[in-house]
Amino acid sequence: MWPPPNPLPTTHLLTDTPAREVLSQVGTVKTYVLTDRFGLLHLAHWLDEDGEKVRYLLSPTTEELLAQLKRGEISMFEALRQPHCFLLDEYDSGERALYRCAFTEIPAEYLPK
Secondary structure, three states, rough: OOOOOOOOOOOOOOOOOOOEEEEEEOOOOOOOEEOOOOEEEEEEEEEEOOOOOOEEEEEOOHHHHHHHHHHHOOOHHHHHOOOOOEEEEEOOOOOOOEEEEHHOOOOHHOOOO
């Protein structure tokens, strides 16, 4: 797993609210919708995992983008591609770390096609 581009984690956006909607799940590979503490929607998509954590990409989204994704009008890549997004590391211990990043900073081999 690659190191996050911003080494200063922030969790101020996250709440303990469970996913609003799970869009897909195959094993630990999961895509879901969550609402942050400000009521804004984010599309969360599994990127990678190692022995201690799972990493998700969180991209701001809208109801319209979600509807287009569900109808197959846009790909997962297109739905996730936002100028600014976050990497969420969820540790086996229950701790979480959130890192702000640009979509272009994420190595291509981790992104959906």
